[in-house]
Structures are given as structure tokens and as C-alpha cells.
Amino acid sequence: MPHSTRSTALLLGVGLCLGALSPALAQTKTPKYSNEFLNIGVGGRALGMGKVQASLAEDATAGYWNPAGLLGQKTKYDAVLMHSELFSGIVKNDYAAFSMPLDEKSAIGISLIRLGVDDIADTRDLVNEYGYIQYDRIRYFSVADYAVLLSYAYKVASIEGLQVGANAKVVYRNVGEFANAWGFGVDAGVQYNRGNWRLGLMARDITTTFNAWSVDAEKFKGSAVTNDPIPKSSTEITLPRLVLGVGRTVKLPGQFTALAAVDLEATTDGKRNTLISTSAVSVDPRAGLEVGYNNVVFLRGGVGNFQKIQSFTGQEEWKAQPSLGVGVALSGLRLDMALSRLAVEKLGQRSQANSIIVSLGYGFK
DSSP states (O other): OOHHHHHHHHHHHHHHHHTTHHHHHTTOSSOTTTTGGGGSOOOHHHHHTTSOOTTTOOSTTHHHHOGGGGGGOSSSEEEEEEEEEETTTTEEEEEEEEEEEEETTEEEEEEEEEEEEEEEEEOTTOBOTTSOBOGGGOEEEEEEEEEEEEEEEEEOTTSTTEEEEEEEEEEEEEETTTEEEEEEEEEEEEEEEETTEEEEEEEETTTOEEEEEEEOHHHHOOTTOTTSOOOOOEEEEEOOEEEEEEEEEEEOSTTEEEEEEEEEEEEOSSOOSSSEEOSSOEEEEEEEEEEEETTTEEEEEEEEEEEEEEOTTSOEEEEEEEEEEEEEEETTEEEEEEEEEEEEEETTEEEEEEEEEEEEEEEEO
């Protein structure tokens, strides 16, 4: 990759982890894109379908997409592992989940998420007191975001096909030795299945989620940045986000099936660059399709993240983020891969940053 493209990817990768940090350290109470690392998505199947899962999730990944779906898993125990690398491998995204039923009407799950950029060079002390460059004075640190989701799902006996769920989540964010934050929040979800139709509603951060930042001001001081302002400790609030989904399964000739679904994601933290955008609510629609053969081999596709982008020439046009995926399920083992493409505008030229996501799932009795 050319040096300029790698530099662009590095800046975007670091920005993905630090984007919400600057407003927080400036003591903004409700910054836009707070805890955005929790909205990247998990699981090769979901990401291959354009993150359309509110009505579909039914394995251990449901703890992330919609905890009500934990009741849909086909085996007693289910586990999923995922690793993906964004922006030419600069950003590492890792995920693990486990779920199991308690009885016929309830299930529990746990999900672990980490998004991080490692080995970031701190060059503030690169020049020594005599004005000479001294490379052994370079120090390295990591920026990482962590989340633990504890999930519970319950089947409503009085209404056939209705199930509800909730997450209690703990967030920890770390910027080397300079700053860290602890956060707590609650999600709630509903799924309703009738015939070949599936409906879902996921409410993230329904009570709002807060991050309490603690900043070590002394660590921010350095010989190269003595005039920069020193951040202060603060509290960051994440406002609710709603995802409404609908899906339908269709039987095709032979042993083929098709599953089509649409999600509408509504954010409440101000006007965003989405297809439907207002000062109160912004709505981002997504669509996904999965074609399966004998419940063994699956091909997937999806589209979402519609944004109006202004090119270097000043012309505005709508762009979307497409994704493709493939999956194999055999004897309880599931291997899912997804390819997601993110367009990056660079000096009037369009370069492409591809993300390859691999997840491994296993259901066992």
C-alpha cells in the first residue's frame, strides 16, 4: 500500500478509537458517537448481511444484537469467536460470546468485546534537552475499548412467539497511562416470530450509558507539547439508540431457502449524515439477504451506512457500504466470513479500505 494511503488508514484507525474521547475530555456531557466501538458489529454472518440482525439473531451473538434472540438457539450451549482488522490491520476488533438456556422459558449469555490500536508511538520526548533526536526516548502505548455484556432472555407464555431480553453492560476505555473510563448501561430487546415472519426491536442504552473519565494530567505533560491544553476528568453520556427490524424466510425450489431482512436504526444524539436526518432523530436503513442450501452452505449480502459524501471537486453524492459473506455449518460448527468495503475519499481519488471478518461458532449439547 502506498505510504499516503497507509497514513490515511492510520489516522482513520486511531480516530475510530479516539473519536469519542476528545469531547469527553472537553467535559461535553452528551457527545455524538459516544461508545461508538459498540456499534461496529460482531459475527461474520451479521456483518456479511450488512448488520441486519435485530429480528434474526438466534445464537450467542444475540447477546449483542438483540438479547431476546437467545431463546432461539438450536443447541443447549453456543459459543462464538470473532477477529477482524480494520484499516489495513491497524485497528484490531475481537469478540467472544457464550449462551445457554436456563429452562424452556429463559436463557442467559455473556459477550466480551475489545477494539484497540496498539503500539502507538509517543514522541513528545524524542528531542532531548540538548536539542538532539534520541530514538530510545520513544515510548509506546495502546488505546483500547472493552465491554462486557451480561444477557438474559425470557419467553412470554401468554403470547405465542413473543420473547424479551435485556443486557447489563460494563464498559472500560483506556488511553495508555493517560486516561481511562468506566461506564455502565442497560439494553432491552423484543422479538416476535409468527410463521415465516420475524419482528425485532432493540433499544441500546435505554437508560443512557455513562462513562466516567479519569485523566492523569501529569502524564499529558511533555517537552514537545507544553502549550497544549491539559484535558480534565469528566463524564460522558451515551444517548439511546433504537433498531427496528423485520425479516421473512422464503422456501425456494430444491433445498434452497432465502432470508431477507431490513433494519431501521434511529439515533437520538443529534443530526447525523444518514438517509433520514433531523435534529431530533436520525435514521439509517439497512438491508440484508441470506441464501442457504440444505442449511449447510450460505451466501450473504447486505448494504447500509448511507451517507452523502462531498468529493474533492465539491460534488455531493450518496454512498453506501456494501458487504458480502459466506458461511458453512456442519455438525454444530459454523464458519462465517464477511467482506465489508469502506470508501475513503483522498484528494479527489477514491481508495478502498476492505475489512475481512472471520467468526467461528459452535453449538453443542
